[in-house]
Amino acid sequence: xxxxxxMLVIIFILYAFYExxxxxxxxxxxxxxxKGLPIIGHLHLLGKNPHQDFLKLAKTHGPLMYVxxxxxxxxxxxxxxxxxxxxxTYDHIFASRPHNEAAYYLAYGQRNMIAAKYGPYWxxxxxxxxxxxxxxxxxxxxxxxxxxQVELMIKSLKNEACDHRVVVxxxxxxxxxxxxxxxxxxxxxKYMDEDLDxxxxxxxxxxxxxxxxxxxxGDFFPFLGVxxxxxxTRRLKDLSKVFxxxxxxxxxxxxxxxxxxxxxxxVDTMLDIMQSGEAEFQFxxxxxxxxxxxMLIAAMGTSAAAIEWILTELLRHPHVMKKLQKELEQVVxxxxxxxxxxxxxxxxxxxxxKEGMRLHCVVPLMPHEAMEDCVVNSFHIQKGSRxxxxxxxxxxDPNIWPEPEKFLPERFxxxxxxxxxxxxxxxxxxxxxxxxPAMQLGIIIVQLIVAQLVHCLDxxxxxxxxxxxxxxxxxxGLATSRENPLMxxxxxxxxxx
Numbered sequence: 499x500x501x502x503x504x505m506l507v508i509i510f511i512l513y514a515f516y517e518x519x520x521x522x523x524x525x526x527x528x529x530x531x532x533k534g535l536p537i538i539g540h541l542h543l544l545g546k547n548p549h550q551d552f553l554k555l556a557k558t559h560g561p562l563m564y565v566x567x568x569x570x571x572x573x574x575x576x577x578x579x580x581x582x583x584x585x586x587t588y589d590h591i592f593a594s595r596p597h598n599e600a601a602y603y604l605a606y607g608q609r610n611m612i613a614a615k616y617g618p619y620w621x622x623x624x625x626x627x628x629x630x631x632x633x634x635x636x637x638x639x640x641x642x643x644x645x646x647q648v649e650l651m652i653k654s655l656k657n658e659a660c661d662h663r664v665v666v667x668x669x670x671x672x673x674x675x676x677x678x679x680x681x682x683x684x685x686x687x688k689y690m691d692e693d694l695d696x697x698x699x700x701x702x703x704x705x706x707x708x709x710x711x712x713x714x715x716g717d718f719f720p721f722l723g724v725x726x727x728x729x730x731t732r733r734l735k736d737l738s739k740v741f742x743x744x745x746x747x748x749x750x751x752x753x754x755x756x757x758x759x760x761x762x763x764x765v766d767t768m769l770d771i772m773q774s775g776e777a778e779f780q781f782x783x784x785x786x787x788x789x790x791x792x793m794l795i796a797a798m799g800t801s802a803a804a805i806e807w808i809l810t811e812l813l814r815h816p817h818v819m820k821k822l823q824k825e826l827e828q829v830v831x832x833x834x835x836x837x838x839x840x841x842x843x844x845x846x847x848x849x850x851x852k853e854g855m856r857l858h859c860v861v862p863l864m865p866h867e868a869m870e871d872c873v874v875n876s877f878h879i880q881k882g883s884r885x886x887x888x889x890x891x892x893x894x895d896p897n898i899w900p901e902p903e904k905f906l907p908e909r910f911x912x913x914x915x916x917x918x919x920x921x922x923x924x925x926x927x928x929x930x931x932x933x934x935p936a937m938q939l940g941i942i943i944v945q946l947i948v949a950q951l952v953h954c955l956d957x958x959x960x961x962x963x964x965x966x967x968x969x970x971x972x973x974x975g976l977a978t979s980r981e982n983p984l985m986x987x988x989x990x991x992x993x994x995x
Contacts, residue, residue, distance in 0.1 A: 526878035526880075527876065527877055527878055528564045528877060528878055529559075529560070529562045529563055529564040529573060529877045530559045530560055530563065530564065531555075531559050531563045531564035531565050532555055532558070532559060532563075532565065534565065534566050537568075538568060539565065539566030539567055539568055539569075539570075539718075540565040540566055540567065541567055541568060541713070541718065543555065543565075544713070546974060547972055547974045547978075548863060548974065549859070549862035549863050549888055549889075549890040549891070549974070549978075550890070550972075552574050552576065552863070552886065552888050552891065553576065553888060553890060553891040553894070555574070556574065556576035556888070556891055560576075561575065561576045561577030561579070561580045561891075562574075562575060562576075562577075562580050562874070562875055562877060563576065564877075567717075567718045567884070568715070568717075568718025568719045569718060569719055569720070570596070570717070570718050570883075570884050571880060571882070571883045571884070572883065572884040572885075572886055573879055573883055573884070573885050573886070574886045574888055575885060575886065575887045575888060575892075576888045576891035576892065576895075577891075577892060577895055577897075578892050578895065578898055578922040578923040579922075580874075580875065581887055581889075581892055581922045581925065581929070582922040583874050583875065584866065584874065584885055584887065585887065585919075585922065585925075585928070585929040585930040586922070586929065586930055588872055588874060589930040589931055590931075591868060591869055591870055591872050592866040592867070592868055592869070592872075592885050593616040593866065593869070593930065593931040593932055594615050594616035594617075594866065594867040594868075594869050595608070595612075595613050595614065595615060595616070595865065595866065595867055595932075596717070596865050596866075596867040596884050597717065597720065598613050598710075598717060598865075599714045599716040599717055599723055599730070599731065599734065600706075600709055600710040600714065600730075600734055601613035601710075603731065603734040603735055603737075603738045604706065604710070604734060604737060604738050604741065604791060605788045605791055605792065606784045606785075606787060606788045606791075607784075609784055609785055609788040610788040610789060610791060610792040611623055611624055611627060611788075611789060611792055611935070612792055612796060615867075616869065616931070616932075623785070623789070624935060626771055626776070627789065627935055628935050630767050630768075630771060631764050631767055631768070631789075631793075632935050632936050632938070632939060634938070636767075637938060637939050637942065639761070640682070640683050641838055643679075643682050643683070644679060644838070644942075644943070644946065645837070645838070647675060647678050647679055647682070648675065648835075648946060648947060648950050649835065651671060651674075651675045651950075652835065652950060652951075652954045652955070654671075655671065655954075655955060655988050656954075656955075656988075656990045659987070659988050660955070660988055660989055660990040663987065663989075664987065665960040665985050665986065665987045666985070666986065666987070666988060667983050667984075667985060668806070668809060668983075668984040668985065668986050669802075669806050669979075669980060669983040669984045670983065672802050672805050672806055672809075672947070673700065673798075673802045674700075675802075675947065676797070676798050676799075676801050676802035676805075676943075677700060677703075677798050679797075679801075679943065680793065680794060680797040680798045681794075682763075683763065683764060683793075683797075684763060684764045684765065684790060684793050684794060684797070685748055685763060685764075685765060685790075686752070686763035686765065686766070702737065702740065702741075703794070703795060703798055703799070705733075705737065706737060706741075706795055706976075707795065707799055707975045707976040707977065708975060709730060709733060709734060709737070710795075710975070710976050711974055711975040711976055712728075712730060714728065714730050715727055715728060716730070716731065741791060742787065745786075745787040745790055745791065746783070746787070748765060748790070749765060749769070749783060749786060749787070752765045752766055752769060753769065756769070764789075764790070764793065765786070765790065768785075768786045768789065768790075769786070772785075772786065793936075795976065796936070796976070796977075797936065797940075799860075799975070799976055799977030799979070800860050800861065800940065800977045801940055801943045801944055801947075802977070802979070803858075803860045803977040803978060803979040803980075804854065804855060804858075804860050804926075804940075804944050805944055805947050805948055805951075806979055806980055806984055807854055807857075807858035807860070807979075807980070808850065808851060808854035808855075808858075808944070808948050809948065809951065809957075809984060809986075810858075810968065810970060810980065810984055811853075811854055811857065811858075811905040812850070812952065812957075813957060813959060813965060813968055813984075813986060814905065814965045814966065814968050814970075815905055815965065816965055818850065818905070818907060819952065819957070821846060822846055822847060822850055822952055823952055823953065823991075825844060825845070825846045825847065826844065826847075826949060826952065826953040827953075829843050829844055830953060832991065832992050832993045832994075833992070833993055833994055834992075834994065835950060835953065835954060835992070836946065836949040836950050836953050838942060838946055840949070841942070841945050841946065841949065844945075844949060846907065847945060847948065847949055848910075848945070849907035849908065849909075849910040849911070850907045850948070851941075851944055851945055851948060852907070852910050852915070852916075852917060852924065853905055853906060853907040853909065853910065854905075855917060855924070855926040856893045856899070856924055856926070857893070857894075857902075857903075857905055858970075858972075858978075859889045859890045859893055859926060859978070860926065860977050860978055860979075861889065861926075861928075861976075861977065861978070862888065862889055862890035862974075862978055863886050863887070863888055863889070863890070864886070864887050864889065864928055864932075865884055865885065865886055866884070866885040866886075866887065866932065867882065867883070867884055867885065868880065868881050868882060868883045868885060869881065887925075887928075889925050889926070889928075892922070892923065892925060893923070893924060893925070893926075895923070898923045899923070917937075917941065918937065919933045919937075927940065953991075953992075954990065954991065954992050955988040955989060955990060955991060956988065956989040956991050957986045957987070957988055957989075958986065958987045958988075958989070959985075959986060959987075960985050960986065960987055969981075969982060
């Protein structure tokens, strides 16, 4: 073991010397950045919330900053102007993803859409998903299911909490609803905890999100992946086996029941694609499982976290809650629940959701990879560099957003800024080639659930807690959520039973 460590140190030193010599010789101008340490670079500057750490460093070193994460040269982007250069002007150069150990083991060699390298395979996979799985027709086909599941949650809150005046774990309620919606859309039915593994369905999904967000030495020192000094590879392989068996079972169930089904879920649609030969590449069960894994993990966490943060801010700002409830009373009335057809008429709801997504970026850091050398803002970006777009920093830029730390939905009055990726100061779904293909579905789910929870129920903080005392501590992950559960006490407010 001592010999292995000695060899690693020698390799690190030789590599660092090579990089230093290469930079001196080529005379390129790189973005400014903090001083790093030998071997580890700037990894020691990152804590449990790296998006916040990068923002603090950017205040000193600028919106285009060079850091080295282990052996990986990294450019951190922290302004809307700089983000536009990478996501629009030079999007064709920075549209790829870097190697990711978690995605390699969990998503069948990075065959999923989120982490796949840019190229013909990824382009065809995205095309298939947007045309067949995430089209407006497909999204609308699940409208009655979404209505039913949201109504069940409201009924549960009314019966379990309102009638007894008890405090509920709103985070858990939202997470459970998000899981049910995702499973019904993707798999065609709900799954209980024991259906996946004895550890529980939601517990395993949470473990995936935690492991995928944990800094992995194999990502920053590529040849360390096989050594597995942190034990992450072993845990990732264990999880991948559990999920693979679960997804295989789901596919087998769909193959056996296809002739008896009247409506198709995502699995049925992908089986049709596989059998039709429509894909312009070899499309087999690995690809189906990689996309199912993508949708399961991404959809469950991101929507739930966004809703959780918006409700947090509404509880911290009761006057905003009352203003939103007033709009809902005027547009919807207290005699019925909110319908999806109401959403386009709820202008203040739109502002509240935008501001919640601006202030609390659910996916604050998104990595890209340079496919060739490039010059951006007179700075040299070398091929293979990792580009970290810090959406958290972009959306809190005081040069764009006055009083950026405050929750102010009114900042969007008479504003044309939207969340669809055209306006680079607000990018909750990213932008360019790698923007989120499920954007439209995500917006509908977030708006519908927030509207329903606010319209059907009044909310109080427990134990006499004041709104200003409600914490906003973050837990970094694939979806950055609240560190502590959101606890609140509901009271039913509609005039219908």
